[in-house]
Amino acid sequence: HIDTLDKSRRNATSPYLYGIMHEDINHSGDGGIYGEMIANRAFQGSNAIIGTLDGYVGTYVTDSENEVVPFDPVMTAWAPIGQGVRMTLDILHPLSDALETSLQIDFPLNATGEVGFQNFGWWGFDVHPQQYNASLFYLNNYPRNTQGNASDITVSLRSNVTGETWASSTFKNVTPTYIDFKQLETTLHPNATAPDANNTFAVTFDGAQVAGQTLYFNLISVFPETFKGYKNGLRPDIAQGFYDLNPQFLRFPGGNNLEGYSPAQRWKWWETLGPLQDRPGRVGDWNYYNTQGLGLLEYLEWTEAMDIEPVLAVYAGFSLDVYGQNGASYPPEQMPEILQEALDELEYCMGDNSTKWGAKRIADGHPEPFQINFVEIGNEDWFSVTYPYRFQIMYDGLKAAYPHITYISTAFNENAANYNISIPAGNMWDWHGYQEPSWFLANFDLWDNWQQETNNTNVTVLLGEYSVIQIDTPSGIVNYSYPLDVHVQYPRLLSAIAEGVYALGAERNPHTVKMSSYAPSLQNRNFTNWTPDMISYDALHDNTVLSASYWQQWLFAHYRGTETLPVDATEGKLNPLFWAASIDEENNAVYLKVINTLNSTVPLNVNIPSAYTSVNGTSITASDLNSYNYVGNKTEVVPRPAELGSAAKNGSAWSWNVPKHSITVLQFDLC
Numbered sequence: 001h002i003d004t005l006d007k008s009r010r011n012a013t014s015p016y017l018y019g020i021m022h023e024d025i026n027h028s029g030d031g032g033i034y035g036e037m038i039a040n041r042a043f044q045g046s047n048a049i050i051g052t053l054d055g056y057v058g059t060y061v062t063d064s065e066n067e068v069v070p071f072d073p074v075m076t077a078w079a080p081i082g083q084g085v086r087m088t089l090d091i092l093h094p095l096s097d098a099l100e101t102s103l104q105i106d107f108p109l110n111a112t113g114e115v116g117f118q119n120f121g122w123w124g125f126d127v128h129p130q131q132y133n134a135s136l137f138y139l140n141n142y143p144r145n146t147q148g149n150a151s152d153i154t155v156s157l158r159s160n161v162t163g164e165t166w167a168s169s170t171f172k173n174v175t176p177t178y179i180d181f182k183q184l185e186t187t188l189h190p191n192a193t194a195p196d197a198n199n200t201f202a203v204t205f206d207g208a209q210v211a212g213q214t215l216y217f218n219l220i221s222v223f224p225e226t227f228k229g230y231k232n233g234l235r236p237d238i239a240q241g242f243y244d245l246n247p248q249f250l251r252f253p254g255g256n257n258l259e260g261y262s263p264a265q266r267w268k269w270w271e272t273l274g275p276l277q278d279r280p281g282r283v284g285d286w287n288y289y290n291t292q293g294l295g296l297l298e299y300l301e302w303t304e305a306m307d308i309e310p311v312l313a314v315y316a317g318f319s320l321d322v323y324g325q326n327g328a329s330y331p332p333e334q335m336p337e338i339l340q341e342a343l344d345e346l347e348y349c350m351g352d353n354s355t356k357w358g359a360k361r362i363a364d365g366h367p368e369p370f371q372i373n374f375v376e377i378g379n380e381d382w383f384s385v386t387y388p389y390r391f392q393i394m395y396d397g398l399k400a401a402y403p404h405i406t407y408i409s410t411a412f413n414e415n416a417a418n419y420n421i422s423i424p425a426g427n428m429w430d431w432h433g434y435q436e437p438s439w440f441l442a443n444f445d446l447w448d449n450w451q452q453e454t455n456n457t458n459v460t461v462l463l464g465e466y467s468v469i470q471i472d473t474p475s476g477i478v479n480y481s482y483p484l485d486v487h488v489q490y491p492r493l494l495s496a497i498a499e500g501v502y503a504l505g506a507e508r509n510p511h512t513v514k515m516s517s518y519a520p521s522l523q524n525r526n527f528t529n530w531t532p533d534m535i536s537y538d539a540l541h542d543n544t545v546l547s548a549s550y551w552q553q554w555l556f557a558h559y560r561g562t563e564t565l566p567v568d569a570t571e572g573k574l575n576p577l578f579w580a581a582s583i584d585e586e587n588n589a590v591y592l593k594v595i596n597t598l599n600s601t602v603p604l605n606v607n608i609p610s611a612y613t614s615v616n617g618t619s620i621t622a623s624d625l626n627s628y629n630y631v632g633n634k635t636e637v638v639p640r641p642a643e644l645g646s647a648a649k650n651g652s653a654w655s656w657n658v659p660k661h662s663i664t665v666l667q668f669d670l671c
């Protein structure tokens, strides 16, 4: 019985319940949603991508002593074109203080025909008929007393298999630059779609024109058309996948990747701003170099493009240790510096022209301030015993400057190491859970009385990272070192069902759970730090796979009532059937979300006292609980119209057999 009549039994739902978590992991930023198509565009260092130039392999890079190798500048993803052409890394001709290493190309004295160099992209290039924006910085530093010739420079997208050129553009008679780098910009317009990703971006010359010369290059960049057309924007297919989820917030930039392997390598937001040649990049937390092309402004523009709330995570004085999680903490006396960083960051986001950092944002091309309503202080600080003082200093300082913001603590007594932390009333706790399926089923009711039981009636919760990561272990406990504890490669129907049950538990407790997001959200299938992930992809946009877990999130985020409705179960109990009901007052509809965890149909009788005109349903199910979506079958586990053939209506009672292993949203359209 769904009580649509007694309004005193309803609760307002959270407008932000479903959102996105993003950090650069699995090449989810560089080589992922960040639109840049050139890998290692500024030779900044990326030893985490190793292997051959045309088919490199992503691994966790350690040497024989199991130490992480340094992230020195590398030529990964680049190769020469033409007989005798020599490529080296050069530090004598930096493009800028930030981009210190250039590519030196030496052409042999007897060069003829086509010579140059090429990039293999993020494991290839997607080529479609559209406009690609190409740019490169070039320095022709002739020897003393020679004038040098002007030369033509051709850039092209071409097949690495057949050599076919998909599109090209030639800069004619490019004159020597002598001292300073010069930027060349052009567009490429392929007429055809390349059949595969095995394409390269080539920069070529007529050997006769450049024989014996030495040239330098840096910041070589190609962008496809981006999501909603933003400059330096997002890869459109991946961004569209996020957008279609109907998310309400974006939490960024981490995750571990906020914290750095050391304080020096943390996410320094001010180094992610402005022209790309001024962004030094950094050693990311996930074993590859981050260009920081996807910087603070780009993240904010992402939220603008999708009209969603930024949940800005600020560095809180703790960095992870690459060898473990002991980490480095700022001492109390140095915390004011860290607080000031965060205050400045918020000024960049929200300040006007009269403020230092607001003026910088305006100079960076975004006159309109962004509105920041949620700030997370750190990430997973339950690993650190220093969080109580760090949190307090950050919270007090930020709250005094920005009282309207809701602050999110990353630790809480329940899971923190050896300390008590009290989250001030009106603020939030970011809970994370990577578990096996049975854990999520067993903890469906985790939030039912959490506020009362923990005496935190004014603290609410962000389920900031959660997903089914593995098979159920025989012991039924999660143990990261257990031999059978293998992260599953892709989310399966089973994962979506278990996550869906947990999400129902969140929906039933809107007074407590205000926000939630699956994590990690993205994976380039050529480079794995962590599986499973919600969306996986490679260079080809057609190969982007929206997982079973994605579709569970999609389904629940699309059918969000404005108020919860009480369900009085006259027979049966929650488990093996799980449910939650809400009313959408804008669309005048009741939504009943129901998950059947059993391997057999379960009869359902729904009684709604209000009159309704029609019932529709959308279900996610598949023949096998282990079904998952992959490139060869992207639609194995997707929402489809529910098969309501067996449904019957008798007065106000509506009955249906809920299919085995299914996630369904039923929509009752009220009169």
Ligand code: AHR
Binding pocket: 023, 025, 254, 255, 256, 257, 379, 380, 432, 465, 519, 520, 530
């Ligand atoms: O999502 C992967 C990692 O899991 C995140 O970086 C971190 O917050 C958590 O431990």
